[in-house]
Amino acid sequence: MPESLLYGTEVVLNGLMAGVLYALVALGFVLIYKASGIFNYAQGVMALFAAMTLYGIMVGQVPFAHLINAIFGTHIHNFGWEVPAIIAIVLTVVVMVLFAWLVQQYIFRHLVGQEPIILFMATIGLAYFLEGVADLMWGSEIKALDVGLPQGGSLWIEENTQWLGMGNENFYGFFLDQLDLIATVIAAVLVIALVAFSQYTKQGRAMRAVADDHQAALSVGINLNFIWVLVWSVAGFVALVAGIVWGSKSGVQFSLSLIALKALPVLMLGGFTSIPGAIVGGLIIGVGEKLFEFSIGPLVGGATENWFAYVLALLFLVFRPQGLFGDKIIERV
Amino acid sequence: MLDASEGYVTEDGRQIGGVVMEMKNITLRFGGVVAIKDISFDIREGEIRAIIGPNGAGKSSMLNVISGFYVPQEGEVFFHGKKRPQMRPYEVAQQGIARTFQNIALFEGMSVLDNVMTGRLNHMKTGLFSQALWKGKAEREETENREIVERVIDFLEIQHIRKTPVSRLPYGLKKRVELARALAAEPKLLLLDEPMAGMNVEEKEDMSRFILDVNDEFGTTIALIEHDMGVVMDLSDRVVVMDYGKKIGDGTPDEVRTNQDVIDAYLGVSHD
Numbered sequence: 001m002p003e004s005l006l007y008g009t010e011v012v013l014n015g016l017m018a019g020v021l022y023a024l025v026a027l028g029f030v031l032i033y034k035a036s037g038i039f040n041y042a043q044g045v046m047a048l049f050a051a052m053t054l055y056g057i058m059v060g061q062v063p064f065a066h067l068i069n070a071i072f073g074t075h076i077h078n079f080g081w082e083v084p085a086i087i088a089i090v091l092t093v094v095v096m097v098l099f100a101w102l103v104q105q106y107i108f109r110h111l112v113g114q115e116p117i118i119l120f121m122a123t124i125g126l127a128y129f130l131e132g133v134a135d136l137m138w139g140s141e142i143k144a145l146d147v148g149l150p151q152g153g154s155l156w157i158e159e160n161t162q163w164l165g166m167g168n169e170n171f172y173g174f175f176l177d178q179l180d181l182i183a184t185v186i187a188a189v190l191v192i193a194l195v196a197f198s199q200y201t202k203q204g205r206a207m208r209a210v211a212d213d214h215q216a217a218l219s220v221g222i223n224l225n226f227i228w229v230l231v232w233s234v235a236g237f238v239a240l241v242a243g244i245v246w247g248s249k250s251g252v253q254f255s256l257s258l259i260a261l262k263a264l265p266v267l268m269l270g271g272f273t274s275i276p277g278a279i280v281g282g283l284i285i286g287v288g289e290k291l292f293e294f295s296i297g298p299l300v301g302g303a304t305e306n307w308f309a310y311v312l313a314l315l316f317l318v319f320r321p322q323g324l325f326g327d328k329i330i331e332r333v
Numbered sequence: 334m335l336d337a338s339e340g341y342v343t344e345d346g347r348q349i350g351g352v353v354m355e356m357k358n359i360t361l362r363f364g365g366v367v368a369i370k371d372i373s374f375d376i377r378e379g380e381i382r383a384i385i386g387p388n389g390a391g392k393s394s395m396l397n398v399i400s401g402f403y404v405p406q407e408g409e410v411f412f413h414g415k416k417r418p419q420m421r422p423y424e425v426a427q428q429g430i431a432r433t434f435q436n437i438a439l440f441e442g443m444s445v446l447d448n449v450m451t452g453r454l455n456h457m458k459t460g461l462f463s464q465a466l467w468k469g470k471a472e473r474e475e476t477e478n479r480e481i482v483e484r485v486i487d488f489l490e491i492q493h494i495r496k497t498p499v500s501r502l503p504y505g506l507k508k509r510v511e512l513a514r515a516l517a518a519e520p521k522l523l524l525l526d527e528p529m530a531g532m533n534v535e536e537k538e539d540m541s542r543f544i545l546d547v548n549d550e551f552g553t554t555i556a557l558i559e560h561d562m563g564v565v566m567d568l569s570d571r572v573v574v575m576d577y578g579k580k581i582g583d584g585t586p587d588e589v590r591t592n593q594d595v596i597d598a599y600l601g602v603s604h605d
């Protein structure tokens with residue numbers, strides 16, 4: 001194989017892996033948007049909050065330690081124990097379900113039937129509130145999250161793909177990050193599980209029904225409130241997975257909440273209401289931005305990854321506003 | 334002809350049972366508008382009960398009160414002799430009361446089959462975890478639900494459009510699919526808000542036949558709203574007549590047809 005093709009392939013593979021993660025974050029948005037018409041600006045902060053909570057539980061941090069110490073003049077920071085990753089993950093899931101319930105019970109329950117822009121504003125409020133709570137609860141320093149996911153390049157893949165170079169001295173085999181590989185597998189499993197859940201379970205069917213028509217859903221005996229808590233819980237779980245992967249990669253810090261911004265172009269491409277759209281959109285953006293950076297980047301001084309996705313999304317907005325698979329927008333006159 | 338406690342026998346010889354649903358002194362207001370003014374009536378086991386009246390009389394509002402979509406400011410609802418506490422629509426549905434809507438509320442993104450299948454959601458007992466753990470039980474339940482759904486689809490003669498997305502169907506068929514979804518729930522009480530509105534003569538005849546057959550074959554109690562006097566007279570056993578939120582007549586079709594208040598309301602004597 002010629003060298004450029006080999007490197008191109010490697011770029012595509014890395015792009016696909018990044019794309020799966022984008023898809024995962026975008027899925028969190030799609031789930032809530034479909035079921036309730038809410039564009040959840042807080043999705044990124046939820047990922048941050050989930051990752052911080054997971055870290056806090058693992059290292060035995062006392063939640064709200066600063067607050068407690070300030071009020072009672074104590075000096076507690078740590079319980080002095082460590083919690084295994086798997087148990088900490090389960091506990092974090094519980095926290096995210098509780099969060100989902102609180103959000104539904106105290107915010108969105110009271111906003112049913114409101115204009116989308118009002119719902120959107122409410123999620124902006126929620127995002128900053130949650131960011132504040134996360135800070136207060138776990139502290140704002142950067143945390144190195146390690147749930148035992150492998151890091152660094154995969155030697156196995158490098159060694160086993162070296163032959164593709166056919167004697168080319170400069171080609172050492174594909175360099176793929178192990179964490180990215182694992183993340184891809186996790187995201188893929190999660191996506192399949194979500195699709196299976198929504199197709200084959202009673203709750204999943206009810207979720208689809210609610211997404212389609214509230215009145216009709218009520219008339220067949222679906223408890224909308226319960227479904228919305230469920231949807232927020234699932235979105236919280238998706239946020240946790242995204243938080244774990246991103247947090248393992250570059251530490252748990254406030255910039256983690258910005259991964260939500262990566263999901264925006266994916267949503268514009270895939271449509272806000274389509275699960276397959278989120279997946280394919282994520283892959284297209286992941287591959288597209290890596291390939292663009294690889295081929296055009298050097299000509300324009302690099303850093304194209306910052307804007308490429310948005311330009312692609314803009315083009316889509318102009319020519320196909322409903323996205324790849326989004327519900328067709330039909331103007332009613 | 335009417336017997337207060339034990340029901341009655343209809344003209345065509347069907348035995349009607351005791352009271353299933355009783356509305357007592359219902360009053361419903363929207364701001365200044367009084368949609369329902371102190372109305373009482375009952376629905377008996379096995380009968381076809383019609384609610385008629387001019388536009389804006391409060392018929393849909395009454396159906397919405399029964400199905401829990403509207404909460405009346407005053408009055409009481411008795412279901413099977415027990416006073417019903419304030420219930421959300423999904424709770425009412427879980428009690429075995431199914432309904433259709435005047436403006437059709439279907440799951441437009443789903444096929445006909447999937448729409449009708451949602452009518453079974455209430456009957457799916459198996460929870461999320463047991464679905465994963467006891468695959469056999471979940472599968473048996475699924476098969477059972479499918480059988481009932483297929484029976485309803487056959488019954489309403491919509492086999493040919495089973496797989497069609499609902500959004501592509503013409504109006505008349507949508508109404509029929511909505512009825513199918515309600516029937517799939519095997520309701521004790523079926524509420525139909527203008528099931529024949531906007532249909533042509535042939536479609537109306539079909540729908541009338543289906544309603545009679547449902548009542549006849551499954552013994553389903555039905556309350557329906559209809560504008561067309563002729564249709565109402567043919568279909569129903571007893572009729573409530575509403576006008577401007579008030580009940581102005583209640584009785585057999587023959588009784589209400591000769592009621593002077595009803596005649597006035599329909600001829601527009603007292604208003605305009």
Ligand SMILES: Nc1ncnc2c1ncn2[C@@H]1O[C@H](COP(=O)(O)OP(=O)(O)OP(=O)(O)O)[C@@H](O)[C@H]1O
Pocket residue numbers: 363366367368386387388389390391392393394395435
């Ligand atoms: N959700 C609502 N909010 C405010 N007013 C309402 C609402 N629903 C009904 N009304 C009012 O209550 C009155 C009765 O309306 P309703 O829909 O029950 O009449 P209807 O007999 O079903 O009429 P139609 O034959 O046109 O369907 C009307 O004045 C209507 O404007």
Ligand SMILES: [Mg+2]
Pocket residue numbers: 392393394435
């Ligand atoms: Mg009406």
